[in-house]
Amino acid sequence: MSELQQTNPVPATAKWKIPQEFLTAKSATYCALFLPLAALPLLIDSSFVYHIAILVCLNAIITSGLGVIVRVDQLSLAHGAFAGIGAYASALAVIKLGVPFLLSLVLAALAAGVAAVLLGRLVLGLKGVYFVLATFAFNELFRMIMLLLPEISGGTNGLSNIPAAEIAGLEISSKPGFYIFIALALAATLLVVWMILRSPIGRAFDAISGNLPLAQASGIPPRRYQILAFTSGSVIAGVGGGIMAAYVGFISPESFTFWFSVNTIIMLIVGGRYSIMGPVLGALLLTPLPEVLRSTGQLQQIIYGVCLIAILRFMPGGVSGLIDRFAELMSGRK
Amino acid sequence: MKKNLAALVLGASLLTAAHAQAEDVLKLGAPFPLSGPGAAWGTAVLNGVKLAAKDVNEAGGLKVGDTTYKIEVVAYDDKYSASEEVTVVNRLLSVEGVKFFTGPIPSAGLLAVQPMLKKADAVAITLAFTSKAIGPDYPGIFRVSITSHEMAQPQVNWLIKNVGVKKVVGLFENDETGHAMEADTATAYKKAGATYSSEFFERGTVDFVSLLTRVLFKDIDAIELSGMSPTTSGLIIKQARELGFTGKIVRTGGPATQEIVHVAGKEAAEGIVVHAPINPYDEQMAAFIARYEGEYGAGMNGFAPFFYDGTRMMLKAMQDAGTVEDPIAVRDAMAALSEYEGVLGKVSWVGEETYGINRQISVPFYIAEIRDGKEKVVATCNVIVCE
Structure with a gap:
């Protein structure tokens, strides 16, 4: 925490103290919740529990990216495409060029970032439903292009047998190894998002989302910050896609349909879209849920839908809203 | 007191029997699309697999060596999605301890889990149409449909x-x-x-x-x-x-x-x-269709008998190999089956010329x-x- 304060350019004014106090109460609750949960797969030591835990972390990373984009009041339906761009960039770099895994993730971030800047400059002037539609179209465009370029993307056959992740000559294809790696990657992602959102940049995001004309009048250039948020979020999705390719070992254009984006949105809304921990909570709740319901066949869709409606009806601020309330009660602030 | 003792003994013997039975269950993994647009196929092939298991169970179970196994079909919905397939097969392999699979059936799903199945030396039957479904790299995968x-x-x-x-x-x-x-x-x-x-x-x-x-x-x-x-x-x-x-x-x-x-x-x-894929007027097939319809109360999709025969061949291979613990021996015994008398007629494996390995079913259509x-x-x- 102290290191974070040192790297933060904002002086420790009275304004900073309030969020810090707020964070302490919340972070204690989150630590009490997440640390035992994070250790759980290591204690149970079952391959399937590791698999689900890895998927939770992966979904949480990708959803965190969307959480940043939502901060500037834009809902992207192209998140699947950016995860796909990252996945293909990373997988192709490893397969065709023999690039090390970590470097392939940097390339995934770069590819997603460049695509996001280009798309962002084109569509971020659009508002509301028009932006949603434009990003939806981009997601479909990406999928179609991948289908039409079989020599690069493997076409409908996709890319299979993607080499397992290797860090410093150490293969982390084993589930415990990959889990530790992805848990650390998630922690790093959350830290980066936290740093962005607690910096003046994050406050500019909030200003744009809160009152755009006022933000403009205060000298905040909205386009620049919107592109920044869109790019940062999409870069996170790209890195998530790269990790996914290495873990699953198979990607195809069908892996990144607009349903991918829709599922990410659902996780964000259920978890809490204005909380840094919201994506983690959303992924934590909705990733294992289909496993519980899987053997119910056709019924599972209905049960899943009812669960979603119940969560949205009784927890409009998402699960993080509930935890925030609990933290307030614990700290005596009612 | 005597009554209590008798009850205790009865309870203990029942528990022992239950324990013995629990030990002798052979699980077949059934990762199929059971919801969404692929559900019609998934349900039909699952019914074919279940009917094969039922027939074997009703005949006293599967005798392999000195042990008789009750067949249990563990079905999970893969939603016709490659990423779901990875999760489902993972669950079947590591939680259920399955080594023998009666799916997956979608092409993308199979391609996604091929390395996982290979790593576990698992034996699987599929109907995935992709040309990459079977091959020398994946000797445990048999295609029981004509593509x-x-x-x-x-x-x-x-x-x-x-x-x-x-x-x-x-x-x-x-x-x-x-x-x-x-x-x-x-x-x-x-x-x-x-x-x-x-x-x-x-x-x-x-x-x-x-x-x-x-x-x-x-x-x-x-x-x-x-x-x-x-x-x-x-x-x-x-x-x-x-x-x-x-x-x-x-x-x-x-x-x-x-x-x-x-x-x-x-x-x-x-x-x-x-x-x-079948001739419903063939006597043997007509009898199978009647049995299927009686069992499930619905018309039969033509893939069902392929999975019935595929499952029976896998179980026969276990008997021939004399083991349910060594999937490689079962795989080799299954590949060695030729002119197997199934409900489809005489079933053999072909494909050496096209796919480099005899893992493609050969039956008239x-x-x-x-x-x-x-x-x-x-x-x-x-x-x-x-x-």
């Missing part, structure tokens, strides 16, 4: 000669399975000298009016449904007939007659020429015409010719 690669050319040749189709449009789902079938179907029509073009749509689409309107403008005399989802085929037939299309509708891909008649209705389905909601076989085929 468009095997059946497109003889069927198309027969259609052009006997039904007189010349200008054809093929409709396909825009995914791995659809593109694999499109390649084989387009090649077959072009080779047979027909004027042919393909159109793709998204899997799960229900409104085809705009697509069909565009297609019908091409002045065609036949629509080819190839191996698309059964319910989707029914929807397309219904909407094409409603739009006034009176030409031929043909389906050279997997079986779907029950679903077509159910969705499109008898009237719209009348005269449609379909691929039939048929062309049928739908008459009053039922299939009437009009030609019997092998991979060379339909007569």
